[in-house]
Amino acid sequence: MKLSEENIREALYDVKDPEIPTISLVDLGIVTGISVSDTNDVNVQLTPTFAGCPALRIMEDLVADRIKIIDGVNNVTVSTNFDVQWNTNMISEVGLKALKKHGLAPPPRHDGYIELDVLSDTACPYCGSRNTTLETPFGPTLCRSMHYCKNCKQAFEGFKPVT
Amino acid sequence: MDFFNEDHIAAAKDLLYKMADDQLIIGHRNSEWTGLGPLLEEDIAFSSMAQDKIGQSEHLYELLHQLGESDPDNVAFTRNADQFHCCHLVEWPIGEYDFSLIRHFLFDFAEAVRFDMLANSSYEDLAKIARKYRGEIKYHTMHANTWVQQLATGSDESKSRMQNALNETWNLALGIFEEGKYEDTLKTAGIFEGEAVLKRRWMDSVIPLLEKYGLNVPDESTWAPVYGGRQGFHTGHLQPLLSEMTEVYAIDPTADW
Known part of the structure; x- marks a missing residue:
């Protein structure tokens, strides 16, 4: 066949x-x-x-x-x-949900241009709050950034947007 | 590589070697901050950037392999210092954090501009890689810019450390743009617009930022670019780095880790 x-x-x-x-x-x-x-x-x-x-x-x-x-x-x-x-826009919608399931904030869709404030505005994957801060754009693997949620008071990781 | 004649191949190799060697060596230097960073986050940042640079160098060595050079491991691990084409800026020891940070700022903005230029190269395999690396290096320049701004506008001590580091590093950074004998070939073949154009665009990007943060770029009358690296003349710092980097490979070239 x-x-x-x-x-x-x-x-x-x-x-x-x-x-x-x-x-x-x-x-x-x-x-x-x-x-x-x-x-x-x-x-x-x-x-x-x-x-x-x-x-x-x-x-x-x-x-x-x-x-x-x-x-x-x-x-x-x-x-x-x-x-x-x-680039991270190539991650499917299913993929974005899968990242969140793993506890990673999914990357925002981008238009080819990324600045630090894009990363700073990341929703917490646990409680959904946007009251978060970017700790550092580098994390435990190359594709992750590190954040802190001031609402649920937890550190979390993001899958960082890449152009 | 249909469009290449022999001269084009020699020119492309020359360009690839200096870019790949810069990345391999700065990557190794960045990795020396692993475990020593002034903050845990900086430890991780320099380690991540080290991983990026060394990974990026490997794909450039792979292009060299396609052009007839030995395989990437061989090229990275079996040459002596005088066969390397990196600039002196990248081979200096990490020193204090202020030096490493200013070096990182000056080097990564140059890389950002270089890969931006190469994204339109007629050498399509290199252009594809350049388009990919731009997005990765964006994180390196954002990192460098954040910290240089913070420290240059911080305490008296941090300001003077940033200024002194800039004074000490500037001429080394100008050495990035040492021209080779293939500048004209690279231009006419559409492979790369050349070091002079790169240097001008780099100055257009870094000088306004440094001035905005209150740092003084050394007076042009004192500029004395540190050349030689592109031709294989290096500081005494490179060979010890290579000896350390290649220690495992030298003991057992088939070792897997």
Whole structure:
């Protein structure tokens, strides 16, 4: 049976970000290309969230492992490149909810221009209050910022907007 | 690379080497703040920026690999100081926080402008990377700008420390823009508009900010750019850094960590 790109994409919803296990790589927006040959050879292209993301190779392996167990798949290749440059607007609506479920304030949609006040105006993922302050735009991973909610008096992390 | 003739390839390699080496070395220096930052947040900030820079350098080394150079690990870990093309600014030890902060400010604004220019490069693989790096470096310049502003407009001690650090660092920063022999080739090939244009745009972005914060840019009559790094002439600080950075690789090149 000839597999479709959609068959592959469906399977990739099962592959989660190794550092944020609530969000799939598809919803994160980093799956930028899928091709299936007549003989069911599959090639998947990924784009890095951050150039220095240490999970790049792990994500390639997770993608390859998931596709290999699809019935009828022949050879699998996964490559990472910058042909499409990732930005946080590429995270799906489902993905934004998944980030929040993990306790991360989702990034605001942006128009290609980001200043610190954009980050300062972040709603608390726990209580929803906007009475928060940005502690630092750098966090425990490259994609996170650190905030404090003055309403529920908790520190929280945000997934920072990237252009 | 259809559009490249041999001269274009040599010019692109020269450009890639200096950018990648700058990033690898400043990344390593930034990482030396891990555990030592004056605040926990600064510790994390410099560590994150180190990770960004080293990650960014790897993709530039990958482009060099595509142009026929050795693989990224080999290029990063097996060269001696005289084979590096970084500017002296990035190789100096971290010193006190005031020096590291001013260096970070001057260097990252230059990188921001450089990658902005390269986003329109005719060398499409480099342009794609530049468009990506711009967004990441935006966080570096925001960070540098926030702290330079706070400290330059803070206590008497913090003001004088910022001013002294700026005085000591300015000529090193001008060394970023040392021209190479391929400036004309890069321009005519549409790869890069050149160091002179970059320097002018950098001054247009940093000088008004520094002045706004009450800092005095050294008088132009005293400007003496510190050159040599792009040609492989370095301070005595680079080789010890490389020896430390490559220690594990030197013991076991196949080590995985």
